[in-house]
Amino acid sequence: MTTFSVIVTALDAQGYLRECLDSALGLPAEGVEVIAVDNGSTDATRAIVDEYAERDERVHAVHLPKPLTNGAARAVAAKQAKGDYLLFIDGRDCLTDGALAALGRRIAETGEPDAVVFDHVRSHWWNDAIASGDGRLFIAPGREVFSVYQQPETLHLTPTLSNRVLRADFYEAHCELFDKDEYAEVLPAIGSLLAADRIAILDKVCLRRREPETPVRERGQFNLFDQYDALWELLGSRSVLPEHRAIVFSGMIRRYLKVLTVPGLDEREQAAFFHRASEHFLRYKPNDYQRPSNLNGVRHAMLERDSYSGYRALQSANRKRRTVRTLAVKAKRKAADLAKESAYREQLRHPLEEDLAVFSAYWDRGVACSPAAISAKLAELAPNIRQVWVVRRADVPLVPAGVDYVVPGSRRYWSVMARAKYLVNNVNFPDSVTKRPGQIHVQTHHGTPLKRMGTDQIPFPATSRGVDYEALLERCARWDYSVSANSHSTETWERAYPVPFTSLDYGYPRNDVYYTATAEDVLRIRERLGIAPGRKALLYAPTHRDYEAHWTPRLDLERMARNLGEDFVLLVRGHYFYDRGLSPLEELHRRGLIIDVSRYDSVEELGLASDALITDYSSVMFDYANLDRPIVVFADDWETYSVTRGVYFDLTELSPGAVGRSQEEVERLFLDGGWRDEHATAKRAEFRRKFCDFDDGHAAERVVRHVFLGQANVPPVIPLEERTPAPAPEVAARLVADNAR
Numbered sequence: 001m002t003t004f005s006v007i008v009t010a011l012d013a014q015g016y017l018r019e020c021l022d023s024a025l026g027l028p029a030e031g032v033e034v035i036a037v038d039n040g041s042t043d044a045t046r047a048i049v050d051e052y053a054e055r056d057e058r059v060h061a062v063h064l065p066k067p068l069t070n071g072a073a074r075a076v077a078a079k080q081a082k083g084d085y086l087l088f089i090d091g092r093d094c095l096t097d098g099a100l101a102a103l104g105r106r107i108a109e110t111g112e113p114d115a116v117v118f119d120h121v122r123s124h125w126w127n128d129a130i131a132s133g134d135g136r137l138f139i140a141p142g143r144e145v146f147s148v149y150q151q152p153e154t155l156h157l158t159p160t161l162s163n164r165v166l167r168a169d170f171y172e173a174h175c176e177l178f179d180k181d182e183y184a185e186v187l188p189a190i191g192s193l194l195a196a197d198r199i200a201i202l203d204k205v206c207l208r209r210r211e212p213e214t215p216v217r218e219r220g221q222f223n224l225f226d227q228y229d230a231l232w233e234l235l236g237s238r239s240v241l242p243e244h245r246a247i248v249f250s251g252m253i254r255r256y257l258k259v260l261t262v263p264g265l266d267e268r269e270q271a272a273f274f275h276r277a278s279e280h281f282l283r284y285k286p287n288d289y290q291r292p293s294n295l296n297g298v299r300h301a302m303l304e305r306d307s308y309s310g311y312r313a314l315q316s317a318n319r320k321r322r323t324v325r326t327l328a329v330k331a332k333r334k335a336a337d338l339a340k341e342s343a344y345r346e347q348l349r350h351p352l353e354e355d356l357a358v359f360s361a362y363w364d365r366g367v368a369c370s371p372a373a374i375s376a377k378l379a380e381l382a383p384n385i386r387q388v389w390v391v392r393r394a395d396v397p398l399v400p401a402g403v404d405y406v407v408p409g410s411r412r413y414w415s416v417m418a419r420a421k422y423l424v425n426n427v428n429f430p431d432s433v434t435k436r437p438g439q440i441h442v443q444t445h446h447g448t449p450l451k452r453m454g455t456d457q458i459p460f461p462a463t464s465r466g467v468d469y470e471a472l473l474e475r476c477a478r479w480d481y482s483v484s485a486n487s488h489s490t491e492t493w494e495r496a497y498p499v500p501f502t503s504l505d506y507g508y509p510r511n512d513v514y515y516t517a518t519a520e521d522v523l524r525i526r527e528r529l530g531i532a533p534g535r536k537a538l539l540y541a542p543t544h545r546d547y548e549a550h551w552t553p554r555l556d557l558e559r560m561a562r563n564l565g566e567d568f569v570l571l572v573r574g575h576y577f578y579d580r581g582l583s584p585l586e587e588l589h590r591r592g593l594i595i596d597v598s599r600y601d602s603v604e605e606l607g608l609a610s611d612a613l614i615t616d617y618s619s620v621m622f623d624y625a626n627l628d629r630p631i632v633v634f635a636d637d638w639e640t641y642s643v644t645r646g647v648y649f650d651l652t653e654l655s656p657g658a659v660g661r662s663q664e665e666v667e668r669l670f671l672d673g674g675w676r677d678e679h680a681t682a683k684r685a686e687f688r689r690k691f692c693d694f695d696d697g698h699a700a701e702r703v704v705r706h707v708f709l710g711q712a713n714v715p716p717v718i719p720l721e722e723r724t725p726a727p728a729p730e731v732a733a734r735l736v737a738d739n740a741r
Contacts (some may be wrong), residue, residue, distance in 0.1 A: 005083030010091025015494030040067035099206035125455035159189035347418035370444035373509035377700035447619025452646030454496030507699030515697030519732035539610035543618035
């Protein structure tokens, strides 16, 4: 049996790494080893690597103290490889079912060639299987073993190492080709084909290769010149045809011209790169070179003449044509919008105010959630930073005294949005907001995802139809930091929002109060809500359904209140998406059957005041689990919800407590004690271990110290077993009574 060493290099790949590692472990133990290289990653990626290494003896963890180039990281792992063949993939890539077995069969039938090249698909958030374009190149070689000197067209294959396996001793004999790919994999990809005497083709898609989703500033582009120098030296040492040189040359120039369009290159860097590219053009131009007849031919001419000014003029003319078209579209906007944009553009000319922070929550609904917790901690640790909240006009009366605020669309709103150094939100700011260089955007999110989010919603048209995902990702691309409450969220946010950001695995600041509140705080909130001493307060907080325009409680609340009796009281909170019009709860509240807390500002205080939570699929369950109090899941429409909305796991299996599939079952749980029996307690403990990783009462402090104070060392997360949540109401009453004696 052919044995494989699959070398996985992972740099902050937590959103995809599990799928990648699972796909690589597709052969029996004696057939494969996986060397997972944590390339100086975040804690989330490192934890996944260690988890797999501990769970499966075929996985070997390699931790690098700081990020290396892909080639250098691969070289470290290759020294430990014991397989007959090496396969190099990125932690965001994924092997297809049966890929390794098919490669093993192909290696056996071709007599152990130096390399086997296979097909792949490219994966983006909008399409998981875009053809590589390499398929046509697999036709001519057929089933025979060959070299590129017999099949020059093979040099057109996508230049990546992840679309081939290499015999281990071949890799070792040509190791100088594989560790110099700082910017792209040109030298190892093309060089390995040129160095191989025996190549085999496997006309099968064996890999889903995930490509960067957004243009980012790429560094190390000058390394390309060293790679091509080495390639041309390798070509000079081999008996090659003019056709080989023409293919390598055309690919080289195409790649150089692409680098010149990368966003973020300043004028000096672009000019220097252009002049170096011109040198290579003249040095390596084949004797039979013919300039392309299209617009690229003009660009070739500029390189051949080393005319950077001509190239710039050509690019400027193209931009002007695009600008004219863009302006024609913009001209259709309303005059009022244009006036606002004009005022905003004027503000954008002013320098940033380093001591100004803007906060918003829930589409400007007021001072709430994690932004509010960060705001409070910021006032404590950095009072020199001025804070302004964005609050829609309807909610201005609810703004706490002393809080500075602006109304969206006002003149001062545009001023603070343009000048603030820091912008903090638990949703995205509007499209009209421009991310300026130097501004820092903090995305706190407002829940742990059970339901599919972002681009993960695409396969569920019932809820994603009409969503402009490109616009969504443009908004998300403004994030500098994404605050995460648990490892599940960290992995999900990276996959669902494939844009560059740094994950802050610090916990949700809004949940700090679940560990800092005192017994007196708990009783004071209950008194404010009108909960009589001794009654069990059940917080019922369902989520919304995307397929429901108006909310009708799925529980018959009047019946439930009567059946549970005086020992219990229902605190009912409708979802904020349904905050307009008459509430179906008002009549029940007026009659004293429930307490309607839909408009109560702080969900966290409602959690502190309650003895248990009843919810369906709301993310409030993940937060409430920090309190280590009973949770009952009412899942009467789980099959419908999970199929139409899409979910990340089966809540009926991995639940935070008892599950009721009907109103009768929910009522029986409370009447018979099932809501807090041993089984429910064990389920809650398992749920807390998985989803309460980071919340320990110090999340806001960690965010403030890292983002606003620039401190690299923040307080470490306290282990789950060492945390003490706020006391439950029954315990709080006893503690207060004891202290009063």
